[in-house]
Amino acid sequence: MHELSIAQNILEIVHQYVPAEELENVEFVKVKVGEVAGVVTDSLTFGFEAITAGTSLNNAKLAVENIPFKVQCNLCSKIFSNEFGITICPLCNSSNTKILSGMELQVTEVLLKENEEEQ
Numbered sequence: 001m002h003e004l005s006i007a008q009n010i011l012e013i014v015h016q017y018v019p020a021e022e023l024e025n026v027e028f029v030k031v032k033v034g035e036v037a038g039v040v041t042d043s044l045t046f047g048f049e050a051i052t053a054g055t056s057l058n059n060a061k062l063a064v065e066n067i068p069f070k071v072q073c074n075l076c077s078k079i080f081s082n083e084f085g086i087t088i089c090p091l092c093n094s095s096n097t098k099i100l101s102g103m104e105l106q107v108t109e110v111l112l113k114e115n116e117e118e119q
């Protein structure tokens with residue numbers, strides 16, 4: 001499963017940013033997933049839960065923010081969207097377009113539970 005290896009990558013990123021003794025305090029891992037990034041959100045969440053079960057990240061939840069696919073035409077400036085990842089302008093048929101969003105696949109934030117020792 002493609003999503004399982006992505007979940008594995010997310011896990012590695014969490015391990016890079018959070019010291020081992022803090023891992024069990026991770027509450028949410030926020031991830032931006034573009035509409036046409038080729039990732040099924042449910043499978044990703046499932047994969048993440050599967051690989052964190054029984055580890056120090058057992059309590060961590062994946063918070064997925066879905067980013068809509070948006071393309072802007074460089075010729076007529078029209079901003080358009082579709083669920084297929086098509087980048088040809090529907091107004092002037094130009095392929096001279098730029099993708100504004102929808103290809104994202106990134107960890108944006110790792111949220112830890114409030115830690116009393118820090119205050």
Ligand SMILES: [Zn+2]
Nearest residue numbers: 073076089092
């Ligand atoms: Zn156009």
